[in-house]
Amino acid sequence: MSSDFLGGRFVTPTTPDGVIELRSPADQADVVGRHPWALAHVDEAVADARAAFPAWRKLGLSARADLLRRYQSALKAHADELARCIAREIGKPLWEAKTEVSAMVSKVDVSLGEGAAYVKDVSIDDLPGAIVHRPHGVAVVIGPFNFPGHLPNGQLVPALLMGNTVVFKPSDKGAGTAVLMAKCLEAAGVPPGVFSLVQGGVATAEKLVTHPGIDAILFTGSAPVGQRIVAANAHRPGLLVALELGGKNASLVLDDCDLERTVRELAFSGFATAGQRCTATSRVIVTKGIARRLVERLAAAARSVKVGHVFDDGVFMGPVISEATRQRLLAAQARAVQAGFEPVAPGGVVDVAGREGFFVRPAVHVAKAGVTRLEGYTDTELFAPDLAVVTVDSLEQAIDVANDTEFGLSAAVFTQSKEVFERCVDEVRVGVLHWNRSSAGASGRLPFGGIRSSGNHRPAGILMGQSCTYPLAVLLPQKADGPLPSWPGISF
Numbered sequence: 001m002s003s004d005f006l007g008g009r010f011v012t013p014t015t016p017d018g019v020i021e022l023r024s025p026a027d028q029a030d031v032v033g034r035h036p037w038a039l040a041h042v043d044e045a046v047a048d049a050r051a052a053f054p055a056w057r058k059l060g061l062s063a064r065a066d067l068l069r070r071y072q073s074a075l076k077a078h079a080d081e082l083a084r085c086i087a088r089e090i091g092k093p094l095w096e097a098k099t100e101v102s103a104m105v106s107k108v109d110v111s112l113g114e115g116a117a118y119v120k121d122v123s124i125d126d127l128p129g130a131i132v133h134r135p136h137g138v139a140v141v142i143g144p145f146n147f148p149g150h151l152p153n154g155q156l157v158p159a160l161l162m163g164n165t166v167v168f169k170p171s172d173k174g175a176g177t178a179v180l181m182a183k184c185l186e187a188a189g190v191p192p193g194v195f196s197l198v199q200g201g202v203a204t205a206e207k208l209v210t211h212p213g214i215d216a217i218l219f220t221g222s223a224p225v226g227q228r229i230v231a232a233n234a235h236r237p238g239l240l241v242a243l244e245l246g247g248k249n250a251s252l253v254l255d256d257c258d259l260e261r262t263v264r265e266l267a268f269s270g271f272a273t274a275g276q277r278c279t280a281t282s283r284v285i286v287t288k289g290i291a292r293r294l295v296e297r298l299a300a301a302a303r304s305v306k307v308g309h310v311f312d313d314g315v316f317m318g319p320v321i322s323e324a325t326r327q328r329l330l331a332a333q334a335r336a337v338q339a340g341f342e343p344v345a346p347g348g349v350v351d352v353a354g355r356e357g358f359f360v361r362p363a364v365h366v367a368k369a370g371v372t373r374l375e376g377y378t379d380t381e382l383f384a385p386d387l388a389v390v391t392v393d394s395l396e397q398a399i400d401v402a403n404d405t406e407f408g409l410s411a412a413v414f415t416q417s418k419e420v421f422e423r424c425v426d427e428v429r430v431g432v433l434h435w436n437r438s439s440a441g442a443s444g445r446l447p448f449g450g451i452r453s454s455g456n457h458r459p460a461g462i463l464m465g466q467s468c469t470y471p472l473a474v475l476l477p478q479k480a481d482g483p484l485p486s487w488p489g490i491s492f
C-alpha cells in the first residue's frame with residue numbers, strides 16, 4: 001500500500017525503514033492499515049516543497065482558494081469513508097468521528113472567509129507605507145492522534161491558502177486518515193510538491209523538525225514533545241514554531257450555577273473522546289454550597305455512560321488510545337484513592353464482549369476536605385476520562401486552584417453571574433474560556449491556543465492565517481516634490 005504522497009503522487013518506499021501496523025484501539029484484532037515509512041522521504045518531501053514554493057506563492061490567493069474549495073468537495077464526497085477510518089483508527093464512536101469530518105469541511109469555509117480577512121494588507125498613505133503579508137515558505141504540520149483529521153486540517157488549509165507549501169507528518173496512530181486527506185488534495189489537483197505526506201514515528205518527526213530546509217513547524221501534541229522541538233531549534237530563531245500542546249483544564253462550578261446544564265456540560269467535557277481532548281476538563285473546582293449535589297449528579301452521569309465499540313449503537317465513549325494510556329490512568333487513579341480521593345464513580349477496565357479494546361470506565365474522584373492538589377494526578381495530563389473534584393470555599397479560592405497548574409489551555413465557568421464570569425475572564429490564565437459551556441471543543445471562528453506549558457497562543461483557530469504569514473513593513477518614497485533629505489555634518 002502507498003502511504004506517502006510525494007511529488008504529486010502516492011509512493012511506496014523502495015527500502016522502508018519500518019512499517020506502521022495499525023490495529024484499532026477498539027479491537028486489536030482489527031488491522032486498520034499497514035503503512036511503510038522511509039526517512040529518505042523526508043529529504044525528498046522538503047526538497048519538493050522548496051522547489052514548489054515560488055510558483056505556489058505567486059499563484060495568488062484566489063487560485064489557491066479555488067484549489068482548497070475542490071479539496072473541500074472531495075472531503076464531502078469521502079465523508080463516510082473518512083469518518084469510519086477515524087473511528088477505527090482512533091477508537092471514537094462513529095457519531096463523533098462524523099462530527100470531526102464536518103468540522104474539517106466547515107474549516108475550509110472559515111479559513112477562506114473570516115480567517116483570510118484577518119490577513120489583510122494595510123496601506124498607510126500619509127507615511128507613506130504598507131503592511132503586507134508574506135508566507136513563511138515550507139511549513140511542516142505534525143498532527144496528533146486525537147483529532148487526526150480536524151487538527152492538522154485546521155493548520156494545513158490556512159498554511160496552503162497563504163502560499164506556504166506543506167509537508168504533513170500525521171500521528172502514526174492516524175496514518176490512514178492522513179492518506180484519505182492526501183487523496184482529497186490529489187483529487188483537488190494539488191501541484192507536485194505543494195503538499196507532501198510522510199508517514200512514520202518519532203524518527204520521521206525528529207528528522208523533519210530539525211531539517212535545514214524548513215521555515216515553519218505547526219505542531220499539535222504533548223507538552224514534553226513541544227519542549228523538545230523548541231530545544232532542538234534554539235539556534236534557529238527565525239523558524240516559526242507554533243505549538244498546540246496539552247492542558248490540565250479546570251471547570252469552575254459556583255453555587256449559583258444551573259445544575260442541570262452544568263452536569264451535562266461537565267460529563268461531555270470529561271468523557272467525550274474518552275477524555276482525549278486537549279481541552280477536556282480533568283479538574284472540577286466546586287464551591288461548597290453545591291458540591292454535594294453536583295458530585296451525586298456527576299457520579300450518576302459517569303455511571304450511565306455506555307462504553308463500547310465504535311460501531312455499536314448508542315455508545316457514548318470508545319476506548320483510550322493504547323494499553324500504555326490505560327495503565328497510566330489506572331496507576332494515577334490508584335494513587336488518588338490511596339491519597340484519600342473518594343472514587344464516587346470508580347474507574348477500571350471495561351470488558352466489551354468480543355472486542356480486544358482498551359476500554360475503561362469514566363471516573364469521578366472527590367478530594368478530601370482541604371486537599372486541592374495531588375502530584376501525579378491533578379497536576380498531570382492523563383488524557384483519559386477522569387474528573388478530579390476539589391471543593392473550595394470561595395470564588396477567589398476557585399480561581400487560585402484553577403491557576404495552580406503549569407498549563408493554560410481551556411477552562412469553563414458555571415455561574416449565572418456575569419460579574420463573576422468577567423472576573424474569571426480577567427483572572428483565569430488560559431487561552432480559551434467558556435461560560436456555562438463545556439471546556440472541551442473550540443470554535444473555528446475564534447483563536448485557539450494556550451499559554452504556559454499549553455503552547456504559544458495561536459497555533460490554530462481563526463488567526464491561523466496570520467500565524468502562517470509574517471508581516472513585511474514596506475516604506476514607500478517620500479513625495480518627489482518635497483524637501484530633499486539633509487543631516488547635520490554632511491554636504492551633498
Ligand code: SIN
Pocket residue numbers: 146147276277278279280440441442448
Ligand atoms: C482539542 O480539544 O483537542 C481540540 C479542540 C477543537 O479544535 O475542537
